[in-house]
Amino acid sequence: MAYTVQIAIDCAEPHALARWWATTLGWDVEPHDEAFIRQMIAAGHANEDDAVVFDGALVWRAGAAITPPDAPGPRILFQEVPEAKVVKNRVHLDVRIGDDDPELVRAAIVERGATIIGGGRQGPHSWVTFTDPEGNEFCL
Secondary structure (H helix, E strand, O other): OOOOOEEEEEEOOHHHHHHHHHHHHOOEEOOOOHHHHHHHHHOOOOOHHHEEEEOOEEEEOOEEEEEOOOOOOOEEEEEEOOOOOOOOOOOOEEOOOOOOOHHHHHHHHHHOOOEEEEEEEEOOEEEEEEEOOOOOEEEO
16 A cells, blocks of 8 residues: 655744745645634634634644645645754755746845855756744755
8 A cells, every 4th residue: 555645844833934944945835724713612622722813814824835726746744742852953955946047046045035055066056055934944
């Protein structure tokens, strides 16, 4: 049997980081069902503190997810954790940009909050290593 995967990224601000990555990848932020959240709170299955208003909508505090718009692919879940990131990630995303101009893409993501931390080359292939606004590494 084949399995699917979800990529989970620990962070302090899951909704802001999900929006940042959705914009970076051209993906969609999964909507939250505000009526369901309110129902769970009213029924005692969740507390008021389990939800937060983000961009004018009631959402679950603990996480936000993004998905590719039209293609099957992994779901990326951004989950709130109390501790700050302190060491290099052991797993990172490699963002493939197809035929888009790498210089323009690099400039756009730096303008939006990414930081260039390095890069490399292997034969004809080269990459730039960045951190997202919360310090998670990724390559382009």
